[in-house]
Amino acid sequence: MIRIDSVTKRYPDGTVAVDRLSLEIPDRSITVLVGPSGCGKTTTLRMINRMVEPSEGRILLDGADIREQPVNTLRRSMGYVIQNAGLFQHRTILDNIATVPRLLGWNRQRARARAAELMERVGLDSSLAKRYPYQLSGGQQQRVGVARALAADPPVLLMDEPFSAVDPVVRKGLQEELLRIQDELGKTIVFVTHDIDEAIKLGTMVAVLRTGGRLAQYAPPAELLTAPADDFVEDFLGTDRGIRRLSFFASSALELKTSPIVAVDSTAEQIATRGAGDTPYLLVTDLDGRPLGWAEPGELTAGEIDPGRLLPYGRPFEHGQESLRAALDGAVLSPTGWAVGVDGSGRVVGVVSQQTIGEAIRGAHAEGAAVAAGTEAEVSG
Amino acid sequence: MNVLNFVNAFFSDGAHWHGYDGIPTRLAEHVQYSLIALAIAAAVALPVGLVTGHYGRGGNALALIATAGRALPSFGLLVLMVILVGFGMVPVMVPLVVLAVPPILVTTYEALRSVDPSPVDAARGMGMHESRILFRVEVPVALPLILSGLRSAAIQIVSTATIAAYIGVGGLGRYIIDGLYQRDYEKVVGGATLVAVLALATLGVFWGAARVAVSPGVRRGA
Numbered sequence: 235m236i237r238i239d240s241v242t243k244r245y246p247d248g249t250v251a252v253d254r255l256s257l258e259i260p261d262r263s264i265t266v267l268v269g270p271s272g273c274g275k276t277t278t279l280r281m282i283n284r285m286v287e288p289s290e291g292r293i294l295l296d297g298a299d300i301r302e303q304p305v306n307t308l309r310r311s312m313g314y315v316i317q318n319a320g321l322f323q324h325r326t327i328l329d330n331i332a333t334v335p336r337l338l339g340w341n342r343q344r345a346r347a348r349a350a351e352l353m354e355r356v357g358l359d360s361s362l363a364k365r366y367p368y369q370l371s372g373g374q375q376q377r378v379g380v381a382r383a384l385a386a387d388p389p390v391l392l393m394d395e396p397f398s399a400v401d402p403v404v405r406k407g408l409q410e411e412l413l414r415i416q417d418e419l420g421k422t423i424v425f426v427t428h429d430i431d432e433a434i435k436l437g438t439m440v441a442v443l444r445t446g447g448r449l450a451q452y453a454p455p456a457e458l459l460t461a462p463a464d465d466f467v468e469d470f471l472g473t474d475r476g477i478r479r480l481s482f483f484a485s486s487a488l489e490l491k492t493s494p495i496v497a498v499d500s501t502a503e504q505i506a507t508r509g510a511g512d513t514p515y516l517l518v519t520d521l522d523g524r525p526l527g528w529a530e531p532g533e534l535t536a537g538e539i540d541p542g543r544l545l546p547y548g549r550p551f552e553h554g555q556e557s558l559r560a561a562l563d564g565a566v567l568s569p570t571g572w573a574v575g576v577d578g579s580g581r582v583v584g585v586v587s588q589q590t591i592g593e594a595i596r597g598a599h600a601e602g603a604a605v606a607a608g609t610e611a612e613v614s615g
Numbered sequence: 616m617n618v619l620n621f622v623n624a625f626f627s628d629g630a631h632w633h634g635y636d637g638i639p640t641r642l643a644e645h646v647q648y649s650l651i652a653l654a655i656a657a658a659v660a661l662p663v664g665l666v667t668g669h670y671g672r673g674g675n676a677l678a679l680i681a682t683a684g685r686a687l688p689s690f691g692l693l694v695l696m697v698i699l700v701g702f703g704m705v706p707v708m709v710p711l712v713v714l715a716v717p718p719i720l721v722t723t724y725e726a727l728r729s730v731d732p733s734p735v736d737a738a739r740g741m742g743m744h745e746s747r748i749l750f751r752v753e754v755p756v757a758l759p760l761i762l763s764g765l766r767s768a769a770i771q772i773v774s775t776a777t778i779a780a781y782i783g784v785g786g787l788g789r790y791i792i793d794g795l796y797q798r799d800y801e802k803v804v805g806g807a808t809l810v811a812v813l814a815l816a817t818l819g820v821f822w823g824a825a826r827v828a829v830s831p832g833v834r835r836g837a
């Protein structure tokens with residue numbers, strides 16, 4: 235565990251970048267430092283690998299002051315990823331990744347074998363190994379940066395806005411990759427960003443810093459959204475934190491209806507029976523059970539269902555996997571006001587109305603107190 | 616008078632190809648003086664340029680030294696050195712080294728300063744020693760510029776080494792000085808042509824060195 239113990243950093247020009255900051259960074263999880271520009275995130279991160287020395291206070295790694303070991307030994311035990319990757323342009327991708335193993339005295343062959351392994355781990359095609367950094371896209375370079383930091387298998391990973399220089403689509407891919415890698419490797423990651431959505435998506439714990447380098451709140455993301463400590467944090471979270479908070483509640487709480495579902499080859503009798511239920515619309519699926527669209531029962535004629543004329547079904551949510559936010563989104567996107575729940579392979583498992591989702595949300599809010607108390611209820615999506 | 620005729624006459628005269636005043640001897644002397652001067656200048660200027668560039672300190676002092684060095688006239692320095700230490704190789708080397716140090720020093724410093732700071736930061740963050748950062752991260756990227764500083768120094772040395780002839784030592788300058796004295800313009804033009812060819816050959820050597828020594832990852836665009 236990394237413990238930041240009442241640390242202050244005053245630069246020689248008098249700027250107080252970090253002010254009596256204390257944080258306990260749990261092992262094998264992602265701790266995000268977030269806050270407006272200039273609030274001291276980078277300074278805090280760089281004090282952990284002693285790129286910056288604190289003016290006051292101390293930092294403990296597994297109980298020992300980080301100043302007790304030689305600075306380069308400390309740094310080699312911590313992967314370091316920066317914005318724009320900072321790759322060595324004169325070295326091939328493979329040799330970039332092999333840097334720290336080489337520093338640790340591994341022979342070239344072993345270091346390169348390890349680097350090749352890492353390329354695969356971060357989702358880089360092996361055909362890129364012999365290329366130079368300028369021949370890679372920004373997103374690929376960033377992956378190389380992550381691979382390079384992981385190469386010597388350090389227990390700690392320090393990441394300073396690693397994904398902020400790439401476009402939103404690539405960034406999303408990189409974030410998901412990081413979560414996947416973290417699932418496999420269980421590193422202690424300290425991640426700096428100024429993007430609160432990124433913080434909420436990646437963080438197990440999120441530390442919100444305010445200008446002047448003071449800690450505003452340190453909490454799991456769900457708690458941050460439920461109970462912001464003050465106006466600054468609330469402001470920083472943005473306007474739709476109620477909706478965003480739904481990301482932390484599983485859609486498995488929703489009771490899905492299966493009665494208003496008909497296959498495209500249904501008989502007139504089946505359509506009539508299903509249509510007689512208490513729902514105003516029927517969902518038509520293809521023969522594999524994948525959704526095609528909605529229709530009023532009276533508009534469906536057996537054997538002559540034209541998928542092109544059905545009402546759109548919005549974006550289906552993966553029941554149990556995705557969150558209440560995804561379910562609500564699906565319901566809002568469909569003109570019928572109903573959301574379609576699917577399984578992992580996209581087959582319909584049931585449908586649910588906005589009203590039912592609303593009840594589930596109210597139930598979840600009641601549960602919110604429990605979440606705020608630290609219960610793990612994190613769901614992707 | 617036709618310069619090409621002079622050139623032709625000079626090089627086709629068999630007497631110019633052997634003996635202590637033959638082209639091979641003079642050329643070898645000239646190359647030798649130039650190499651020694653370049654080696655001394657590089658030995659002085661490269662370490663200073665690398666270290667100041669790496670730490671980003673002393674840029675102003677360097678600029679001052681460089682300007683002072685450039686302001687000293689080579690010929691004046693030669694005469695001064697002869698007065699101070701007498702004839703020999705030392706009075707020849709001093710002006711050449713003084714001439715070559717500023718371009719190497721300033722370009723090396725600037726080359727290191729122009730290296731993208733983020734890989735350097737990454738290298739330091741992963742626990743590289745400063746000397747390794749300098750030689751394995753900064754120098755490979757700064758190499759094209761460093762070589763260009765050495766190249767301009769070398770070219771200047773090659774053309775200025777002709778002054779050695781004024782104080783009776785060898786080199787291609789002999790043809791020019793003796794030719795002028797003897798009103799043998801064939802010799803003057805021939806000597807000047809050889810100096811020009813040697814300068815071009817120097818360019819070629821540096822071009823080749825850059826091809827071999829600079830990583831393809833750095834060379835693009837440069």
Ligand SMILES: Nc1ncnc2c1ncn2[C@@H]1O[C@H](COP(=O)(O)OP(=O)(O)OP(=O)(O)O)[C@@H](O)[C@H]1O
Nearest residue numbers: 245247249251270271272273274275276277278428
């Ligand atoms: N070397 C330095 N000397 C003086 N002041 C500095 C130095 N480095 C940072 N600062 C100041 O310290 C404060 C915190 O800087 P820091 O880089 O830690 O912020 P940050 O939260 O990472 O910001 P950003 O999101 O813009 O990267 C800023 O006011 C900055 O100007």
Ligand SMILES: [Mg+2]
Nearest residue numbers: 275276277394
């Ligand atoms: Mg920063």
